[in-house]
Amino acid sequence: MELSIPLPRTPEGRVYRYSPNEDAHPRHFVLGERVAEISDDETKRVRMRQEPGSSKTICPYSGTAGEDDEFTHPKDAEAAIKIVEHAAMKDVQDAFSGMLKSIASKSRGGITYEPGAGNRRPKPQFGRRDLMRLLVCDCCGRDYGVYAIALYCPDCGAPNVALHFAREVELVLQQVSIAEEMGENQSELAYRLLGNAHEDVLTAFEAVQKVVYLHKVSSDTERAPATKAVRNDFQNVERAQKRYADFGLDPFRGLSDPEREALDLNIQKRHIIGHNLGVVDAKFAENARNAKLGETVQLLGHDVREFARLCQLVVAVLDDWIADVNLPDTERNAQGIEHLVEPSSEMMTIGDLSVLATSIGRWICDDSEKGLPEHVDEDELLAAFEAIEIKALEEALAELELEGCVELSHVIGPKLPRIRATEDLFQVFDPFVMKSNPLRDAVALIDLVLEGDGSVDISELHQWSGLTLRRFNPAVALVLDEIGEGRVSRTYSPDYPARYFVMVAQDRIALKRLRGRLDG
Template sequence: MRFRNLEKYQTGETGSTLQLSIPLPQTPDGRVYRYSPNEDAHPRHFVLGQRVGGFPLPETMTPRMSHQPGIPETVCPYSGIVAENDEFSHADDRAAALKLVEHAFHADAAAQFHDMFADLGREFSGSKFIKVETGPRPVAKPVPRFVRSDLLRELVCDECGRDYGVFAISLFCPDCGAPNIHLHFAREVALVRDQVKLADSLGEDQSELAYRLLGNAHEDVLTAFEATLKTVYHHRVATCPKSSPEVKPVGNAFQNIERGRKRFAEFAFDPYGALSPDQLAVLTLNIQKRHVIGHNLGVADAAFAEHAADARLGETVPLVGDDILQFAEIAQMVVNGIDGWLANGAQPPVENVTSKPVVAPAARELAPLKIGELSPLAIRIGLWASKESTHGYSNFVPEDELIGAFPDATIDELGFAVAELARDDFVKTTSYIGPRLPRITTTPNLYFTFDPHAVQTDPAVDAAALVDLVKDKKDFIGAAALHEESGWPLRRFNPAFAYMLTQIDDRRVSKTNVSDYPAYGFVMMDSDRVDLHRFASRMRG
């Protein structure tokens, strides 16, 4: 029996078994569906085309490649795992192949039955008793057609020239494995540039629409930027050893530079490390501006007005197309650096450029700091003593260093300011014969009050964090062990520890054998545990 339709797909034969090869259905642009075998590589689906014409494929792997291009294996663009091409078969294509085989078999079977009865008709053609008549051969049904669509983000790898398309954000080229997030973000920047161009083309009578277009373009930059950082972070977490501590939910951590930095610090990497101070300042301001545009209808609130010198509380934040493009270009620099990090330091083949010089936004002049009834000089001395402290507890302040730090003040003025600080328990002073100024030693209260302004840490907030570390402990709490558990520098730990000690009965605080800490430790009773719990709740509002 001949299977003329099935034989069109035949690639071999074993005994009576045909070996078939069904061509994959293609998208309008000639790509085929692929599906990652990694169940965690959402959304798994992508399309794979050919290498673009004229692209010179390197003879050996480049430093950015992780996989030899052109061999019968595929790299999952979402997770980076490598497997045989057949393991990336899409379920829709398997179903399509079965339908093609089914169609060919039915056509062959119908033809065989027709021919069998036609042969019988010829065999009994001279018989007076049996007559077999057959009609024309049945017309075969049309071969099934399968619609395949190209995906949203179409890319061409700039390392191996392979054409492909993905959903959402992918990380790697499916042919050579080179990181490609810089290509993703470059496409976002191109779209933002088109939005800005469209907004700039509108006349004065469409100014509201132009502002809306610019606002959308600005928000699109940060949305794509945040999604890129989040995707890369999740990938690194997924590829970390399973012994790593459980990772806290990301939430909106990447809408804030410092919080995002802390996340990537888990992998000893600073995504913003290559930016200049001016570039970082522009990026920071634009991230803050996005909140105003996206959540406050473009009206400057107090938080934004504090950081932007030209912003006025309650007025609409101005949007300039060139500023949005610069925001996108600086974000591209960060993404390029992350892309290079994924490639073990091999940077993508692009230049970090901006369309105009980057100048940090002018900072709003801060109002003079007011602390109680202290004079401006006393406040300056308090801030200086806080910044200069090496361990954040009971620092001796040398007279010559104090005089050298404030050359614009007379000895009498310094003496008066020190007396102010002593009167309010920020320092302790001891007068002795000789020098004009007394011997000065800082107190914990100085750090409680001045640290938030001088070193940007708040001992009260930190003390609440220390309470979390000791709330389930019993009996004696040692300062050294608690310091190690906190992971903080000594300068940050001591003010917080001293603040927490204010909630413990002094009779249960041991101050013997102390060199680096406000106390050696303390004994905690159930009543202390209650007090500390309530204290932490108050500190957190």
């Protein structure tokens, strides 16, 4: 006789699984159904170790493969025995009741038998719970749950390290969003939340690297170095590189020099936040621009996002390493990483500007509707950077003034100096914010202007150019700078820097030379 007993399920319909590998701690995981279509992407197909839905299961913690029944959880085996025991006892009870039922109505030798009501034991019930880390494999669409970090999908066997780290990043960015929504009266709490989020990025980054490295040490015994405690090696890029070098790998190789510098700085910043309450020490002040000894280290939401993005780039290489897929960096960057936080020029600095000065310049540029030199609304700027101290904002604005991006005038009353954006601000920031270049647009405008008779109506030039107003004005400002004094109208225009201008031979020569410089 063969018995088939359905496995108990968790509230969301998953079953318990238990790795046969005794070293694959914590061994326990849960497995659900396929909730998404199997990917037809060949780059994902090659990552699978077996066809999804096969009769074998793969341990998500170690990669050990075995028949499905080898992964039966001890609790489920115990549950099956109790179910069989309950069914057997019920059958025995029913059998005896049937045998004695025939004598219930007869009297034998003065002895009578009357069946009782019976004592039916309730059917055993088994509680199962889902695990906190629930994922869906992005290769085969199988739903499963593990403890914190695992290496493989238990169905198709594709490495899921990048998927796990992406989930950590998702949680971190939720913390960042909460912090950014807090008002000025909660700036200290917002800073604390940002600090926790920033620290969580490195904690997850370090944990993933340890799991991957130790897995490789245990599985690649030929190249694995002599056993040596990992300690906190993966909180330092150079020490981590030495670890990976034993296997001929450098997962940081795809980072540009500025990205590598930003990663190093963020790791140092995490130590300042986590171990020094955010107060800048001598070592950090030496390596970070605009960081002053004893002051609180600057931390913005986009700092955390950029830190997470850089870590994801490294984790993606480790994910490929486990899968034995070696993509060139150019190909990996071209195909993208599905769960990667999008890079943003918001995260970068421009020239000698600090991160905050760059962020303010970007904000002014992005907030401008017409691309004209106009005054900046102080209240809106303070609301956009409400977590930043006034002193830090003043210094950042002073940086922008030194670069010619704004003009400041100090007046009594407002918290900040009166701010006026300049034409230079759009030329510096538009390539990053608007993804357009006023210098290239100016070349096209010069060609249109030189075709004319010397008298140019700027609204008509705008129509001929086909550019949006926001893109047109920074470019036409470059043209107007080459026109001699007295030949540009001073009449006010709400939409353009001037209404018209007139050219003479000197102006034509100046425009041609400008075009030559811009073409170069």
